Amino acid sequence: MGMSMEKVEKRIVEFIRDYVRSANAEGVVLGVSGGVDSACVAFLCSKALGGENVLGLIMPEKGVTREEDVEDAIEVCKKAGIKYKIVEISDILQKFKGISSCDRDIALANLKPRIRMVLNYYYANCLNRIVAGTGNKSELMVGYFTKYGDGGCDFLPIGDLYKTEVFMLAEHLGVPERVIKKKPSAGLWVGQTDEDEMGISYKVLDAILKRIERGEIEKAIEEFGKDSVDKVRDMIARSEHKRSLPMAVSLRDLLD
Known part of the structure; x- marks a missing residue:
């Protein structure tokens, strides 16, 4: 390593x-x-x-x-x-x-x-x-x-x-x-810590994220349980707006 x-x-x-x-x-x-x-x-x-x-x-x-x-x-x-x-x-x-x-x-x-x-x-x-x-x-x-x-x-x-x-x-x-x-x-x-606030350790979080990134959802569930995997997937979905540029209404079809 x-x-x-x-x-x-x-x-x-x-x-x-x-x-x-x-x-x-x-x-x-x-x-x-x-x-x-x-x-x-x-x-x-x-x-x-x-x-x-x-x-x-x-x-x-x-x-x-x-x-x-x-x-x-x-x-x-x-x-x-x-x-x-x-x-x-x-x-x-x-x-x-x-x-x-x-x-x-x-x-x-x-x-x-x-x-x-x-x-x-x-x-x-x-x-x-x-x-x-x-x-x-x-x-x-x-x-x-x-x-x-x-x-x-x-x-x-x-x-x-x-x-x-x-x-x-x-x-x-x-x-x-x-x-x-x-x-x-x-x-x-x-007294704030990242792991307490997220409700998951970085060790487990990272392992689940790696499985998700590889598309290995079932393996993640086998290793860490459905509740933990669903929790992480929900965090990813709810924060999508943070990783995207601000949305604009599409109007070109009305104006051009």
Whole structure:
């Protein structure tokens, strides 16, 4: 698997280099959370472009983001050799709360990654750079991301790697062990973890997704049960809109 990860690293690094060049950009900006996905992307972008051409934005929320996550994000940026900037988002969140009486928890939860997306693009525009996304294949397939939030980016370096494969790549790249071993979390509220929110472990999710992608539904049901497979298929179906461009009404037949 080590040799396989070397090939994966090489292909992604070449892709990043070519993509940034084709965009006539001078580098990339990415959000660095202290988690394994953004850590891998930070390391890969640094290898592709040089650390001086990569800016990691660390965007904590006061009272929600754990101090250890900020420390891990800083450590990742330092070890990857990239520049970083800490931008606290609580004041921005409060501005939104002040103009709306919305009390839906999901609205506030989705607002946080959308604020971070705006900050990523602000700095990217200022620096003539593009935004590197940190989403992995598992999350993209089941829609475990915020539309126009963490899903808002210009390209996805690890978008074809399942979460379990990201962990293997992280070990290969030399991502700090504490980052690799911590429970994955989007940091949307205190104590939140990805697996608890989805109701399924990444190990099982990835195994089911691989079967689905190969068209091996019956084998998936045999291995993991109909309820688990139906749950994953439902997640894929309900999140289809997140993976598509906005729909437009077809009118050409009436006008042309």
